Amino acid sequence: MGILLSKSNAPIGSLVTMVWWSTLSTFLFLQSPTLDQQLSASLPSDIGGLDNGEFVFWDHKKTYFHHCRKDLLGNEAWGKSVAPLVDKVIAKGIVGRWSPSVEIVPTYAFVDQSNVTAITGHFLKSLPQPYVFKGTHAAGFVFQVQADVCKCIKPFKGKCRKDLSIDGRNSITKIQKFSMRDLKRNHTKERNEPQYASLTPKIVFEKSLNMSEFQEVAHWYAAGGVPVFASLEHGTRSEDYRRYYTTDFQALPTLKLLSPPYTGDPIEKPKSWDMMLRIASDIAKKLPDQVVRVDLYFSDHRVVFSELTMTNAACHCNTNPMVADAILFALKHKQLDATRVSPKFVEQTINGQGWVHVNMDPATRRPTAGRGHPSPVDCCMDWTKVLRYDPDKARPPGRSYGELLPGAVDGQCMTAARSIEQRRDSAATMDAIPLRCLVSNNGSFQNGIAVPKAVSWAKVFWDHVAIDRVFVLVCLICVLWMFPGADSRIRKPNRVVKFFFCLAGVACFMYIGGSDHDGFASGHSLRKTVDDSFFVFQAVHPMVSTGTILCHFATYWFPVVGWFSKDLKTTLVCMVLYETVTIAVGEFMHHREEDNSIHCVRAVFVDTMSAFVLDDLIRIYVLPPFFVYGYLLPKFLWHIIF
Helix, strand or coil: CHHHHCHHHHHHHHHHHHHHHHHHHHHHHHHCHHHHHHHHHHCCCCCCCCCCCCCCCCCCCCCHHHHHHHHHCCCHHHHHHHHHHHCCCHHHHHHHHHCCCCECCCEEEEECHHHHHHCCHHHHHHCCCCEEEEECCCCCCEEEEECCEEEEEECCCCCCCCCEECCCHHHHHHHHHHHHHHHHCCHHHHHCCHHHCCCCCCEEEEECCCCCCCCEEEEEEEECCEEEEEEECCCCCCHHHCEEEECCCCEECCCEECCCCCCCCCCCCCCCHHHHHHHHHHHHHCCCCCEEEEEEEECCCCEEEEEEECCHHHHCCCEECHHHHHHHHHHHCCCCCHHHCCHHHHHHHHHCCCEEEEECCCCCCCCEECCCECCHHHHCECHHHECCCCCCCCCCCCCCCCCECCCCECHHHHHHHHHHHHHHHHCCCCCCCCCEEEEEECCECCCCCECCCCCCCCCCHHHHCCHHHHHHHHHHHHHHHHCHHHHHHCCCCCHHHHHHHHHHHHHHHHHHHHCCCCECCCCCCHHHHHHHHHHHHHHCCCCCCHHHHHHHHHHCHHHHHHHHCCCHHHHHHHHHHHHHHHHHHHHHHHCCCCCHHHHHHHHHHHHHHCCEHHHHHHHHHHHHHHHHHHHHHHHHHHHHHC
């Protein structure tokens, strides 16, 4: 220490002081409460951030809708067991007994094929208006009668659009015709839904709700005896704009079913949300072996039962991401403990972005990645290979809408995913666990490679220090201290030349045996290396990463000082500090980024550049200060000012 503090080594002493200041300020920044909260929120959900453990979805056939298409549709025994639940008259009585909190719409009358002619003007006028009538056994027409006018409020296949007076004979004939058409519909034959086969089709007449009071209908999805998530129309009165929520009203913005997710402004939690949750829970408890959709009309202070749906859209659909569907399947088949399925569990499992597909072309060395996915199946999924309904095309024989066609899930991609998971299992007790990055070459997983090294979950600060490079730098410093004359003889060359002289020593050590490299140089030009590095630097430093950016500003001055120092010892000390403070702090902060795709792009690029000594040294020692102070600093100042 005396050597460092002597007059001749005053620059080194000043450097040491500045190092301690930078390190202390960095760690105070890391330990601040605001950042702690930010870091805990940024942990990838499927790497260990779940409160009740992790749910990893591996088999695309283990989803509820696939199970429904293969095992429930056409299953007469199952259909009979749930038939009373889908009859709109019988179900009201059942649900009213199960959940006293729910409001049941009064039933005035019902008719079947044997007495459909009882629908006369006198009969329609005798019921308290307003009221609605509809089929009890399946989706179809819905009519509302108010002020002696019959209005079709839900047409079927584009028909019944005109209002009808219940006084006219022709109008009554049309109403009877529409009703008989509904009664004769064979829903079991049309969509292979067996729950309707044992029901006697009826037309039910019931009280009409004041829809100016009731905001919309909420769909609650329950499985294994618990509600899992719910969806709202957001006042659009359209199935095309539903948004999904956990049971504590945390948004699931990526989840969609049959249609794109709602992208409008967020809404406040409905005042009757907790009441709906209680009702959905009461119903779910009575159906522990089923997946059911509970439809509830709600206002600020009232919740009215609508219906139970056992085969949503005849199961000709899938959730996206599919992991949401997998949760329903696992709960139904007791593969997932219902007590684990808390709102946080659902949110982190469905919203997770831990699995990332990175496309890396070795010729360009510019990795690209889309958003992360919550499961390996979702990451390897090609949604263009799902059989969708097309009115202009006949359905292929033996196929069901919603079915995954061959190649929908890339098998080689899944092989790569499993290799990552095996490495994660072997590293479970270590401080570094591999990222879940699936690396492909121009979209092809021919090599079946996973993320090349464990870089994302290092919890110990010093695990980020490159011990081999620090070792050779310290050895060079010791040589100069042992032979003071050598330092004086090296003072004559240009200061920057001395810095590159140090790099040459490090490069020789790394190439001969200090690190695992494929060769000395990749053959790419210096300009290409600079362009590729800058491209990735821009991609992995978004302006939202304030903590990482500030740490870069606070620590990347070490190599700059080393470049222009007068003596070689100071240059070497700066390089040691750069390795042990700048790089370590930068890695520490980068690994706590919220966006896992940034992790993966950076990890793949670093691994690619690390294959060759010269490219690696240019990436580590030469380019970062220029990028940090020449690009990132002006951009950050512009961002915070404007």
